[in-house]
């Protein structure tokens with residue numbers, strides 16, 4: 001008998017997913033240098049780590065003084081709120097996250113803390129290999145640039161599924 005191999009009987013509809021970002025981390029458990037800011041920043045920043053940890057994913061971002069990755073909050077003339085920059089590759093990948101204190105302060109209104117959390121959670125999404133603006137526009141996502149930063153501060157179902165798919 002000759003076995004029929006590799007027949008594709010009915011290709012299931014591919015689940016809608018984001019275009020993954022190639023600059024993310026090797027693992028969904030990684031480390032960032034401890035950061036120290038005033039109380040206006042520190043709690044909202046820590047909340048972003050908690051928000052990812054609380055998802056039903058393996059995402060776990062721990063502070064460690066031996067980490068290569070770091071975050072900073074300079075006052076820049078650029079128009080963005082956050083910027084993720086990867087370095088190295090493979091298991092040697094690390095990153096810098098910048099949050100622009102100028103634009104966050106100018107635009108957050110009375111929701112500064114949530115804007116910081118939303119922005120940091122978004123940038124950490126890049127570290128978790130999520131790309132900007134997932135193509136299915138109807139899905140809520142922390143990676144959407146048009147999200148409401150005053151209220152959308154946590155990874156959404158769409159983001160959670162993508163992290164699970166990428167790191168499974």
Ligand SMILES: [Zn+2]
Pocket residue numbers: 122123126131132
């Ligand atoms: Zn982004």
